[in-house]
Amino acid sequence: MYDFQEKTVYSMAQAKNGNVWLGTSNGLYRFDGMDFKKYVYPNYEIEYSNIKIDQFDRVWCSNFSGQLFCVEEDSLKVIIDESYDQELIANYYIVSEDALYYTSHNKSIIHLDLNNNSETVVFSVGKYRCISDSFQKDNEIIFTEVRNSKDVTVRTITLHTLDINNSNISPLDSFQIELYSSKEFAGSLEDKIFYIQNHVSQNLCLIGANNHYCKSSPDFSNQEVNNFLSLNDSVLFMLGVSGTYQYKLHQDSLIKTKWSNLKNSSNLLIDQENNVWISTLDRGVFIQTNNAITATLIHPSESIRKVKQLGNGKYAYLTDESKLYLFTANGPTLIQKDVNPNFNIGYNHYDSTILLPSTDDYYDLSAAQFKTKAFTNYFKHLHPIDEGVCLLTGERLDLVSMDKNYNMNNLGYRLHLKKSPETEYFEAIATVKRSNLITEEGNKNHLYVMFTDGLVHFTKDKEEETMYYDGKPILASAMHSDSSSGIWVGSNTGLIHRIQDGIITQTFDVGSNLLDIQGTDSLVYGLTNVGILRLDISSGESTLINQYDGLLEEEITKIYIENDSLLIWGEHHLQKLPLTYDKTNPIAPRVSINQLSINEEPVKLSENILLGPDENNIEFQFNSLGIKSRKGQIYHFRIKELSDQWEQTSYAAPFARYSQLSPGSYTFELKACNEDGVFSEVKTFHFTIDKPMYQKWWFITAVVLVVLTTLFLxxxxxxxxxxxxxxxxxxxxxxxxxxxxxxxxxxxxxxxxxxxxxxxxxxxxxxxxxxxxxxxxxxxxxxxxxxxxxxxxxxxxxxxxxxxxxxxxxxxxxxxxxxxxxxxxxxxxxxxxxxxxxxxxxxxxxxxxxxxxxxxxxxxxxxxxxxxxxxxxxxxxxxxxxxxxxxxxxxxxxxxxxxxxxxxxxxxxxxxxxxxxxxxxxxxxxxxxxxxxxxxxxxxxxxxxxxxxxx
The missing domain is CATH 3.30.565.10 (Histidine kinase-like ATPase, C-terminal domain)
Known part of the structure; x- marks a missing residue:
């Protein structure tokens, strides 16, 4: 992420000004949308975790050696130091501008007055007891007290509430559970409280309220859990060694959904732009800029070259290591090696067979085994006609059938086939022209083949004809037959044609060469060199979906529509995009001025700064933490005392310079616009350039008095x-x-x-x-x-x-x-x-x-x-x-x-x-x-x- 070098990240939080703070094993970092700044406190442990932003936008964090810190004046300040007692600060809660509570591993909850640093112990436990976890809900801190009984297999869990306004503590509930050597977590979910014990071999979850708790054994995949995180009391995320899972409450049970494959995840943050940040303990931080787009890592070490949709959620694909895989809901399965990765994969859905060019083997999907076929023809594309019958494009257009006695009159369109008598199977040559793409309409009465000189339409009622648009033959670069009658054709001139019964019914100019195309009755998706094009048929409006919208920055191999989603096959990942996805970004950017330079020297930012008369060459550097629209943002700025017109600059040049400003008071105004035209609030910065001494009223008055006195004398x-x-x-x-x-x-x-x-x-x-x-x-x-x-x-x-x-x-x-x-x-x-x-x-x-x-x-x-x-x-x-x-x-x-x-x-x-x-x-x-x-x-x-x- 943005060349962030730290691999072990424990905690993340976002401040109101948009800055993201990260606690790592090597320091506390602040990310302002452009750069990272590192914070450490000398002579103390530099592993920082448990970052919190209070209601006053102050940044807090703790380390693993008993210190609590607050960021003040752009540096870390020690607030609590428990290192001498060898105690850790398990958790803390900022309840006002000058007070907080914290729990320590000496089994205490302590109130700290920040005005005089006086501490008051409000709760403590004795022998065989501890405070295992706690969380804040509204004006209460809910914490769990664990008491081990003489029976070492049973422990008693008591929930307490602490009123942050008066420090009153009341018991909430109590229950007994089996004793495990495990991690414990507590939190709230849909106004209910959950308590979780996690062990690699056994898991326990208690969920309930008002003395009614249901015990369940949720599926935590028998993995080691690093963290549980409840977002907005509606969704519970489990971050662990095998990835990130989402749990939703359903009738006192947790329903699991795999959310991310990132291994060893530790924390999750949804920022102000709805980007998802996932931190890990060994691979740094990953940002997913679109919740609607999910990504599954298929092959981290092999690159996917060719993909074929087989139906029912199954796909076949070839990698650069000459391996053919079958992909299902359970993941990829290797089915053949030593396959030319440049071959296109053929599939006959009538008999569920996967066919490869220039080989006599084919894969029977139903039998899950390879078999031998009669023909070994090379083909560029294979179009199934019937069970065991295919049209092949390449050096020529061929029709082959496993049935040697195939009746050519069964075709729904006229082909002048010339049967080859020498083969052991049925083979007929339709034309000797070089051919490439091929498809037919759903009614099987209209066939379309892309030859070197243009797109040709075949039907039964008339001879083949080359299709023209605007007086020129259509050169198709991608074709797709949708569920209804008709096909979509993408050309290398940036046009998309809708063709039905051999007639062009609609044409859209999208301005980009189409490498692949998929369509429905209302939407068309096209693969281009710069992203995925989404065309709304009813309005004719097209939008581009790329990495700024959440797509991974890797080459896309193929796109397919499956059910209500667009599947995007890349070099290493399979991404899934809902067809209902609206790429409009309604989130206004958060813009900030992060540096002020006077006469090319950086100075500390302070409101209403007073500058000397010779400090009149000013540069503002600014940025916006807009991950999704980062490179699509436009900054608008002005000094309204100089001009009412807004100047513009791009994300690549986020600065504004003013030279030789005259003495006076100025207001610098800045706003940012995201890729969809949504503006941020205007950020203002006031500054004054002082007049030279000889222009000041007192100096002028003094000079006038001196002159008048002199003149008088x-x-x-x-x-x-x-x-x-x-x-x-x-x-x-x-x-x-x-x-x-x-x-x-x-x-x-x-x-x-x-x-x-x-x-x-x-x-x-x-x-x-x-x-x-x-x-x-x-x-x-x-x-x-x-x-x-x-x-x-x-x-x-x-x-x-x-x-x-x-x-x-x-x-x-x-x-x-x-x-x-x-x-x-x-x-x-x-x-x-x-x-x-x-x-x-x-x-x-x-x-x-x-x-x-x-x-x-x-x-x-x-x-x-x-x-x-x-x-x-x-x-x-x-x-x-x-x-x-x-x-x-x-x-x-x-x-x-x-x-x-x-x-x-x-x-x-x-x-x-x-x-x-x-x-x-x-x-x-x-x-x-x-x-x-x-x-x-x-x-x-x-x-x-x-x-x-x-x-």
């Missing part, structure tokens, strides 16, 4: 620096503004004396020329102008209105100097609030002065000067236009005269504008236009001041 530091810089900048700006203001003031200081000098010269000129009235008027305006200058000297900016009023006074003074020849005008265009609009103080005066001194002074004729003010968008535009000589002519005059008293310099004006732009919210730009007349001669100058108003 940096911002705070930066703000401090900026504040200091701002203070410095403000101080610097203040100093700069003060410097600019000082420069502007200095420039303005230069402007005022310059103007005052020119004005005083003009007043002096008026006085010298006796123009006192003009001088007085001029002096009054000059005083007003000086007062305005003094008032404005404290301001940075003044209203446009004030500036224009100052220019009005200034131009009046200049007009007096020009003897009223200066035509000036101040023009305000548009809707301009001159009082609200501000400009830098003394902005226009230098430009007006330059227009007069450089442009109009040298102008002959009428002198004009216009100041135009208008608003555009967010800009204030002031144009100063004169009709003087122009800048170019003025520049030439200035260069020639090199006058000592110049008007205010243009460089000073530009410097002042730059200083104003740097210190004032007003941004001022200057543009000069040289005006030309129609003759392109200079006709004046226009200065445009554009002042961008602050918002």
């Amino acid at each position: 940096l911002v705070r530091y930066r703000m401090s620096v900026l504040r200091k810089q701002n203070v410095l900048e403000k101080e610097k700006e203040s100093l700069k503004k003060q410097t600019y203001k000082s420069k502007i003031t200095a420039i303005r200081a230069q402007m005022n004396p310059h103007f005052m000098f020119n004005a005083l010269n003009t007043i002096q000129e008026f006085i010298v020329t006796n123009q006192g009235n003009v001088a007085s008027e001029y002096l009054a305006d000059f005083a007003d102008l000086m007062r305005k200058y003094l008032d404005q000297s404290k301001e940075e900016e003044i209203s446009l209105q004030e500036e224009l009023e100052t220019m009005e006074i200034y131009l009046r003074l200049e007009n007096l100097r020009f003897d009223n020849q200066l035509d000036y005008k101040i023009d305000i265009k548009g809707d301009i609030d001159t009082y609200a609009t501000t400009i830098p103080v003394m902005l226009l005066q230098p430009f007006v002065e330059n227009a007069i001194k450089h442009g109009l002074l040298h102008k002959e004729g009428q002198k004009k000067l216009t100041i135009s003010v208008f608003n555009s968008s967010n800009e204030l535009t002031i144009e100063i236009t004169d009709n003087g000589i122009g800048r170019e002519a003025s520049s030439r005059i200035n260069q020639k005269k090199q006058r000592k008293h110049e008007s205010f310099a243009s460089s000073a004006i530009e410097e002042r504008i730059q200083l104003i732009n740097q210190t004032s919210p007003h941004k001022i730009s200057i543009h000069f236009d040289d005006l030309m007349n129609q003759s392109q001669q200079p006709s004046g100058t226009k200065v445009t001041l554009t002042i961008k108003q602050s918002a």
Whole structure:
């Protein structure tokens, strides 16, 4: 079994998770459907027996040196150690999670509290008494007390019950029996109690209840019994040296049925898939995957080559050692040696004779002896026609009869026979074509012979005809005539034909070449290279029966239908399958995850396992203890957080791998499907892959806090620096503004004396020329102008209105100097609030002065000067236009005269504008236009001041 090497197996049990535990002479083993794991406890006896699985799915076992063990954390733990008293633990019963009872060979029943390991003796026996056997039934332990009397041939058996809830003991019954040197067994069967004494020469069984016990001597085949086992209180199995027998209760008697031929069997287990496990004391463990299929070992050392059904449960077969056997209910009997094992066996059921090719001997089944026949023809197949009459296939198709005067007209079909006159018996040749298979319908009116070129039908009403299907001749590989009229034909193209009266009535495509065929009115069985095909005629559905359904893994030689069973002849065994067998496996597989590997390293399985962030390459290995459907199972698995779709893998690759999983919580789901589509329950495994430290909330929070703190400190530091810089900048700006203001003031200081000098010269000129009235008027305006200058000297900016009023006074003074020849005008265009609009103080005066001194002074004729003010968008535009000589002519005059008293310099004006732009919210730009007349001669100058108003 699965390469299990242990030969001596005492005990077996199956846990709820499907694992099978085996107690052997060399350790305790666990089988998980794929592998065996061995358990031993160091320095103790390693022969383990009496395995039990309690209601908490804990595994218990005992050995032969007084220890009781429990499997905890995947290793053996000693619970009871009686080795120092040299006592054996005969039996034990787990009654709760923390308590048990056990019987020892010191004639005691002891209660053990597993919490504190305290023991209480609840029953003991004295001299000449012992506790022979015990068993548990519901909440009671029933045990037998044996008392030997002074009369050594008689012993008294007393049955006691022990209430496991309170340890109360009550006598149940008592009876006397003869004293044997024997093994004793006790148990329950159909609510009755049995007590068995077994001895190789005599057996005793007491069965009964309520003080009524019947004594019987059951047939235990006079063998040594290794074990009695009661399954579900309905069937008693006896496991012994000669095999396994099944006993059922019938009117206080045990009715025996041979159940298995396995020698020296010791224990029996029917697992969750209804497979039968039989352990032996010298050959290991055998598994029968189908209770419906029984197997009988015919020849362990010879291989069966040819088989022929004889009827009434009898068969003839040839082995590879050239021996011919007759098989009956009593087993095989050798009837002839030195027979070619490649010969087919012929049988004539009309006269019960077994015939072999190329020999003059035949076996008379009725007389049970060999006799001599007249003909020695070789044949491949023999088809009986009547007593002593046969059709033979081979190199040709022959009809032979032991009666030399056989009448060929007795045949129910037309054969063109050519009689051979030379023989001492009747022989006629039907055809010289090579022939093979042959059969006829039950009414004997239709004969079918397979020739090399196809299947030929013979009947009386017409000539022979080759049978065709789909335009091609039928090449039969197997034929069988059933009980009704008609035959079944299997072809080498995977077709099965039903033929009646020479007509194909049904055809089924089964897809496999048929080596043999047997059929009934409702079922057809075909032998193929991969198993036995079962065809339901009514539905047309076919199923394959093979080793996964319980057939032995050996070559099948022949199949026959006998009564209500299909007999399957193999190399060494005869297997029997009921025709009513339903191969559907309704048992759901039990799937389990048996190994978890992280980064290719196995780890201990634990629920809700937490893995590190780099432990994200995961492999699950799993299996299912599905013996029957082991290789037909399909595993379905998924991690539902990754996909809703189920992936699949076969039994040959029972693992699932996931690589580079992201951090998070996952649920691995697994289920198995057997060969008939029955699914197991979904097995789940939860695990979590932890996030890296840098992805954890506390780390992120800490980093954020650190970053925020750092930013806060940096911002705070930066703000401090900026504040200091701002203070410095403000101080610097203040100093700069003060410097600019000082420069502007200095420039303005230069402007005022310059103007005052020119004005005083003009007043002096008026006085010298006796123009006192003009001088007085001029002096009054000059005083007003000086007062305005003094008032404005404290301001940075003044209203446009004030500036224009100052220019009005200034131009009046200049007009007096020009003897009223200066035509000036101040023009305000548009809707301009001159009082609200501000400009830098003394902005226009230098430009007006330059227009007069450089442009109009040298102008002959009428002198004009216009100041135009208008608003555009967010800009204030002031144009100063004169009709003087122009800048170019003025520049030439200035260069020639090199006058000592110049008007205010243009460089000073530009410097002042730059200083104003740097210190004032007003941004001022200057543009000069040289005006030309129609003759392109200079006709004046226009200065445009554009002042961008602050918002």
